[in-house]
Amino acid sequence: MKRYRLLAFSGVGVVAILAGVLFFGNLNDNLVYYLTPQEALDQRADFPDGRRFQLGGFVEKDTVVRTQDGLRFVVASGTEPGSPSVTVEHHGAPAQLFQAGIGVVLEGSWQGGEFVSDTMKVKHDENYQPPDSGGDTP
Amino acid sequence: MSRILFGRRLTIAVAVALSAGLVAAMLAPPDRVQGNLQRLMYIHVPAAWLAYLSFAVTLGSSVAWLWRRQMRYDRVAAASAEVGVFFTGLAIALGSIWGKPTWGVWWTWDPRVVTTAVMFFVYLGYLALRRATLDPTARARRSAVFGVVAFVQVPIVHMSVVWWRALHQPPTVLKPGDPSIDHVMLATLLLNVLAFTLLYLLLLRARTRLAAVEEELETAPLGEGQELAGSAVLAPRLERS
Incomplete structure (x- = not known):
C-alpha cells in the first residue's frame, strides 16, 4: 500500500508540474498555431526576413492575382474592410478550396514588406449550408 | 429493454440504422463551400462521438469497479476502451x-x-497495460485508475479548438446556441450518430461477452488426470497457479 501511495503522489506531482508549465510557463509562443496579420505586423521585429512562421487570415476579395508560379493576394485579420492586412506572394498550387473570402493558413517568411509562402492550408468554418440558401458566405 | 439490449434485435436495429444513415448521407444536400466532401462529416463526427462515449463508459465502469470490486465492471471498461x-x-x-x-x-x-492523436496513444497504453498485468485483480485495479485519469483528455480534445488557435473548425453542434448547420444536414448527422451509437452497443456487448468467456476459460481447472497433448508432452503450467 505504501508503495502505491508513493507512486500516486509522484504521479500527481508530475501531472501538476506539467500542467503548471503548460498554463503558466511562457510556452505560448510555441503553442500558437498561426499569427494573424495584425500580430505579424506588430511582431515584425521578432521575425527577420527568412524566419519561418505561419500566417493566418482571410483572403481579401478582388486581390487575387495569378503569377508565374503561384498567386498574389492580400490576407486580412477580419472580413470587414480596413482590417490590418499583409500582401502575400504564394509559390505553388493553391489548395483546392482556395477562393476569395476564405480563411487560409500560410507557411513562409517575411521578405521586405511582403510575406512569401510556399505551403497553403485552407481553414473552413463550422457552418454548413446547401449551395442555394441565402445568408452570409464564408 | 433487456430483450432489445441482449437479443438478436440489436443486430437488426444496427443494420437498419446504418443503412438508413448511409442513404440519408447520400441524399443530404452538398455543402456550399466543400461540396460533396462535406459528406465525410456523417462518419467522421459519429466516429469521434463514439470515441468520447466509449471513454466515458470506461470512466464510469472504472469508477464502478473501484467502488464495488466486481469483475464485470472491469470487463465493460476494457471492452469499451477497445x-x-x-x-x-x-x-x-x-x-x-x-x-x-x-x-x-x-x-x-x-x-x-x-x-x-495523444488520446489514441494513451488509450493504446491502457490496452497494453491490461496485456502486461497477469493477475486479474491487479489488472482491474491498475486499469481502473488509468481509465479514470485518462478521461481528462476527452474534454481537452473537445475544447482544444476553442481554447487554442487551430486549423480545425470549432464545434458545430455541441456548443451553446443553435447548431450552425442546415437542418436537413443536422438530421442526417444525428441519424448517423444514433446508428453509430447502436453499433457501439453491439460491439460493446460482443466484446464484454467474449471477455466473460475468456475469463471462465482462464479460471477453469485443467481436467485432472487428463493428458493435454498425449503422454509425450507435459501439460503447460500457468505461472500463477
Whole structure:
C-alpha cells in the first residue's frame, strides 16, 4: 500500500508540474498555431526576413492575382474592410478550396514588406449550408 | 429493454440504422463551400462521438469497479476502451482523408489533431497495460485508475479548438446556441450518430461477452488426470497457479 501511495503522489506531482508549465510557463509562443496579420505586423521585429512562421487570415476579395508560379493576394485579420492586412506572394498550387473570402493558413517568411509562402492550408468554418440558401458566405 | 439490449434485435436495429444513415448521407444536400466532401462529416463526427462515449463508459465502469470490486465492471471498461481506441483511430484516419482535399494537407500540428492523436496513444497504453498485468485483480485495479485519469483528455480534445488557435473548425453542434448547420444536414448527422451509437452497443456487448468467456476459460481447472497433448508432452503450467 505504501508503495502505491508513493507512486500516486509522484504521479500527481508530475501531472501538476506539467500542467503548471503548460498554463503558466511562457510556452505560448510555441503553442500558437498561426499569427494573424495584425500580430505579424506588430511582431515584425521578432521575425527577420527568412524566419519561418505561419500566417493566418482571410483572403481579401478582388486581390487575387495569378503569377508565374503561384498567386498574389492580400490576407486580412477580419472580413470587414480596413482590417490590418499583409500582401502575400504564394509559390505553388493553391489548395483546392482556395477562393476569395476564405480563411487560409500560410507557411513562409517575411521578405521586405511582403510575406512569401510556399505551403497553403485552407481553414473552413463550422457552418454548413446547401449551395442555394441565402445568408452570409464564408 | 433487456430483450432489445441482449437479443438478436440489436443486430437488426444496427443494420437498419446504418443503412438508413448511409442513404440519408447520400441524399443530404452538398455543402456550399466543400461540396460533396462535406459528406465525410456523417462518419467522421459519429466516429469521434463514439470515441468520447466509449471513454466515458470506461470512466464510469472504472469508477464502478473501484467502488464495488466486481469483475464485470472491469470487463465493460476494457471492452469499451477497445472500441474507443478503434473509433479514435477511425476518426483520425477519416479526418486525414477529409483534410487532404479541404485543408490541403494530410496532417498538421493543429491542437485538435495532436490532442486526438495523444488520446489514441494513451488509450493504446491502457490496452497494453491490461496485456502486461497477469493477475486479474491487479489488472482491474491498475486499469481502473488509468481509465479514470485518462478521461481528462476527452474534454481537452473537445475544447482544444476553442481554447487554442487551430486549423480545425470549432464545434458545430455541441456548443451553446443553435447548431450552425442546415437542418436537413443536422438530421442526417444525428441519424448517423444514433446508428453509430447502436453499433457501439453491439460491439460493446460482443466484446464484454467474449471477455466473460475468456475469463471462465482462464479460471477453469485443467481436467485432472487428463493428458493435454498425449503422454509425450507435459501439460503447460500457468505461472500463477
